[in-house]
Amino acid sequence: MRAKFIVMTATLAATAVWRNRLRSVLTMLGVIFGVAAVIAMVSVGEGANRFVQAQIASLGTNILFVIPGAITSGGARSGWGMRSTLTVADAQAIQREAPSVLAVSYANRGVAQVVFGRKNWRTAVQGTTPGYLGVRDWPLASGRFFNEHDEKGAARVCVLGKTVLEELFFPGQDPVGATIRIGNVPFRVIGTLAAKGQTSWGQDQDDVVLMPFSTAERKVLGREILGTVQFIYVKARSSQVLDRAQAEIERILRRTHNIGDREEDDFAVRGLGEIASASQAAGKVMTRLLAAIASISLLVGGIGIMNILLVSVTERTREIGLRMAVGAKSRDILTQFLVEAAVISGSGGLIGVILGFAVTRVVETVTEWPVVFVPASAAAALVFAAAVGIFFGYYPAHRASRLDPIEALRFE
Amino acid sequence: MSELLRVERLTRLYRVGEIGVAAVSDVSFALERGEFVAITGPSGSGKSTLMHILGCLDRPTSGEYWFKGEKVSELSPTRLAQIRNRSIGFVFQSFSLLPRTSALENVELPLYYSPLPLAEQRRAAKRALAQVGLSDRASHSPSQLSGGQQQRVAIARALVNEPDLLLADEPTGNLDSQSGAEILSLVASLNRERGLTVVVVTHDPTVAAWARRRISLRDGRVTEDSALAFSDGPSLSP
Numbered sequence: 001m002r003a004k005f006i007v008m009t010a011t012l013a014a015t016a017v018w019r020n021r022l023r024s025v026l027t028m029l030g031v032i033f034g035v036a037a038v039i040a041m042v043s044v045g046e047g048a049n050r051f052v053q054a055q056i057a058s059l060g061t062n063i064l065f066v067i068p069g070a071i072t073s074g075g076a077r078s079g080w081g082m083r084s085t086l087t088v089a090d091a092q093a094i095q096r097e098a099p100s101v102l103a104v105s106y107a108n109r110g111v112a113q114v115v116f117g118r119k120n121w122r123t124a125v126q127g128t129t130p131g132y133l134g135v136r137d138w139p140l141a142s143g144r145f146f147n148e149h150d151e152k153g154a155a156r157v158c159v160l161g162k163t164v165l166e167e168l169f170f171p172g173q174d175p176v177g178a179t180i181r182i183g184n185v186p187f188r189v190i191g192t193l194a195a196k197g198q199t200s201w202g203q204d205q206d207d208v209v210l211m212p213f214s215t216a217e218r219k220v221l222g223r224e225i226l227g228t229v230q231f232i233y234v235k236a237r238s239s240q241v242l243d244r245a246q247a248e249i250e251r252i253l254r255r256t257h258n259i260g261d262r263e264e265d266d267f268a269v270r271g272l273g274e275i276a277s278a279s280q281a282a283g284k285v286m287t288r289l290l291a292a293i294a295s296i297s298l299l300v301g302g303i304g305i306m307n308i309l310l311v312s313v314t315e316r317t318r319e320i321g322l323r324m325a326v327g328a329k330s331r332d333i334l335t336q337f338l339v340e341a342a343v344i345s346g347s348g349g350l351i352g353v354i355l356g357f358a359v360t361r362v363v364e365t366v367t368e369w370p371v372v373f374v375p376a377s378a379a380a381a382l383v384f385a386a387a388v389g390i391f392f393g394y395y396p397a398h399r400a401s402r403l404d405p406i407e408a409l410r411f412e
Numbered sequence: 413m414s415e416l417l418r419v420e421r422l423t424r425l426y427r428v429g430e431i432g433v434a435a436v437s438d439v440s441f442a443l444e445r446g447e448f449v450a451i452t453g454p455s456g457s458g459k460s461t462l463m464h465i466l467g468c469l470d471r472p473t474s475g476e477y478w479f480k481g482e483k484v485s486e487l488s489p490t491r492l493a494q495i496r497n498r499s500i501g502f503v504f505q506s507f508s509l510l511p512r513t514s515a516l517e518n519v520e521l522p523l524y525y526s527p528l529p530l531a532e533q534r535r536a537a538k539r540a541l542a543q544v545g546l547s548d549r550a551s552h553s554p555s556q557l558s559g560g561q562q563q564r565v566a567i568a569r570a571l572v573n574e575p576d577l578l579l580a581d582e583p584t585g586n587l588d589s590q591s592g593a594e595i596l597s598l599v600a601s602l603n604r605e606r607g608l609t610v611v612v613v614t615h616d617p618t619v620a621a622w623a624r625r626r627i628s629l630r631d632g633r634v635t636e637d638s639a640l641a642f643s644d645g646p647s648l649s650p
Contacts (some may be wrong), residue, residue, distance in 0.1 A: 004529075004530060005524060005525070008524060019512065077570070098602055223428075317421075318508065319510060322504075322508045322510075322521075323521070323525075324469075324493065324496075324504065324524035325469060325496060325502050326466070326496065326497065326569070327493050327494065327496045327497020327498070327522055327525040327526070328493065328497075328524075328525050328526065328527070329489075329490050329493040329494075330489065330490075330493075331490075332524075332525055405469050406464050406469050406470055409469075409504070
C-alpha cells in the first residue's frame with residue numbers, strides 16, 4: 001500500500017512539474033546549476049590531474065636515481081652529490097645482485113660548448129651506457145644509439161636531444177652523419193632523441209648530448225678518477241616493487257662501501273614515485289575542493305526548493321485539509337510533499353547532469369584542456385541533489401503534515 | 413435498525429485568551445443506521461463543531477462519542493484518519509474538488525489512502541460516478557463543470573469508499589435553488605434506496621425539511637430533537 005501510494009504521488013508530482021514547466025524550471029534552477037557545476041569542476045579537475053600524472057609518468061615512475069651522498073671530511077659535511085663516491089662497479093653490483101631491478105645504467109654529466117658550422121650552443125654533455133634509453137623509456141627520433149662496440153672503443157659518436165638539434169641545425173636538415181665539435185673534439189652525430197619534455201621541476205630534458213660513457217670520461221669531461229659515476233639509473237621491475245628495489249640497492253651499496261650499522265650512507269636513493277604520489281594526492285585534494293565549492297551552489301538550490309515548497313504548502317492548505325478529511329494520515333501528507341521535493345530536485349539533477357556534460361564538452365573544445373568526464377561524479381551529484389531536495393523539503397512537508405484538518409478546511 | 417453512533421454529554425471548549433468558550437456543551441443523542449438527520453441552528457450555534465466531532469476530524473474536550481461500537485473520543489489521530497477513510501464521507505459547501513484534476517481522479521482521492529489495488533480503485537470510482545449520473549463527465553476538470561455537477565462529483569467522492577455515514581455541511585449553500593433541490597433529492601434517494609445514514613448540517617429550514625429528523629442547536633446546546641414525519645421534500649418536488 002505504501003509503495004502504491006508513493007508511486008501514485010510521484011506520478012502526480014511529475015505531472016504537476018510538467019504542467020507548470022516554467023515555474024518548475026525556475027525552482028530547479030539552483031539544483032540544475034549546482035549539479036552542472038559539480039560535474040564540470042570534477043571533470044576539469046580530473047583532466048588536470050591526469051595531465052600532471054602523464055607528465056610525471058614521462059619521467060618514468062618505476063625509476064630510481066642513486067646519487068653520491070654527503071660525506072664528512074674533517075668535520076665539514078658536504079651536500080648531496082658533491083663527491084663522487086659511486087663507481088661503475090657499484091652499478092654492476094646492483095645489476096647483478098638486486099632481484100627487483102630490471103636494468104641499470106649510469107652516467108657522468110658536464111657542460112660543454114657544442115659547435116656546428118657557424119652555430120654553437122652550451123649544453124649538458126652526458127656520458128652513459130648503451131642501455132640508458134631502455135632504462136629511461138626514451139625512444140629515438142632518428143638514426144641509431146651507440147652500442148657496446150662504441151663504448152669499448154671510446155668512439156667519438158653522439159646522439160642529440162631535441163633542443164640541441166634545433167639550436168645547431170636548420171629545420172629539415174638531417175643531422176645524422178654530420179660532424180660537430182664538442183669542446184674542440186670532433187664528434188659524429190649518429191642519432192637524435194624524441195622529445196621528452198620538462199621534468200616536473202622545470203628542467204628541459206631535451207637540452208642534452210649523449211655519448212658513450214668511456215668517450216665522455218676520457219675525451220670531454222676529464223674525471224679525476226676513472227670509474228667514478230655521478231648518477232646510477234635503476235629501472236625496477238614494476239612501480240609496485242619500487243620500495244623493495246630501493247631497500248636492495250641500499251643494502252648492496254652499504255656493503256660495497258663498507259658502511260657500518262651506525263654510520264650514515266654516503267649515497268642517496270631517490271625516486272619519482274614519491275613525487276608522483278604527492279602530486280596525485282594534491283590533485284585529488286584540488287578536485288575535491290572544486291567539488292565542495294560547487295556543492296555550495298547545490299545547497300543554495302536546495303534552499304530555493306524549500307522556499308517554493310513553503311509557498312506551495314500555504315497555497316494548498318485547503319487541499320491538505322481535504323486530503324486529511326478523506327483519510328490521509330499526517331504521515332501520508334509528509335510523504336506526499338517529500339516525494340514532490342525529491343521529484344523536483346531529481347529532475348533538476350537530471351537536467352543538471354546533461355548541462356554539466358555539455359559544459360564539459362564545450363570547455364574541452366574551446367580551451368583544449370584535457371577534460372575527463374567522471375560518470376561516478378554524475379551519479380554522486382544526482383544522489384546528492386535528491387538528498388538536498390528531501391532535506392530541504394522536510395521542513396515544509398513537516399509543516400503541511402502538522403496542519404489541523406479543521407483549520408485547513410476553513411482556509412480560503 | 414441498529415445503532416450507528418451515540419454521543420453522551422459531549423462538550424468541546426475553545427480557548428479564547430484566558431477563558432474557555434464552549435462551542436458544544438453537554439450534547440447527547442444517538443443515531444440509528446439509515447436515518448436522515450438535519451442538524452440546524454443559527455451561525456455560532458456549534459453545529460459545525462458538532463459535525464467535526466461526528467466526522468472524527470476533532471475530539472471532544474469531555475463526554476463520550478461511540479461510533480460503530482468504538483469509543484472514538486479516545487482514539488489517536490492516525491486511527492481517526494482510518495475511520496474517516498473507511499466509514500465516513502464528507503460533502504462540503506464549497507465542493508472542495510482538486511483543481512486541474514479530472515472528475516474521476518477527484519472521486520478516486522479517498523482510495524489513495526486505502527489498501528485497495530489500483531485497478532479496483534478505478535472501477536470503484538467509475539461506479540460512484542455512475543451513481544450520481546456523471547459517467548459522461550469523468551475526464552472533465554472541475555472548472556468545466558457546473559456548480560451542481562461539481563457537488564455531485566463531491567458526493568461521488570464521499571460514496572466511493574461505501575461509507576456508513578454521509579456528512580454534508582451546507583451542501584446547497586453555494587448552489588441556486590434548482591441545483592440545490594437536485595442535490596438534496598439525490599442525497600434523499602441514496603438514503604431511501606441504499607439505507608445510507610445521512611447527516612446534513614444547515615441553517616436553512618428548506619434544506620432541513622428534507623430530513624426525517626431534526627436536531628436544533630443554540631449556543632452549543634440541543635434545543636429540539638424531533639423525529640419528523642416522513643417527507644419526500646418540499647412541495648415543489650414530485
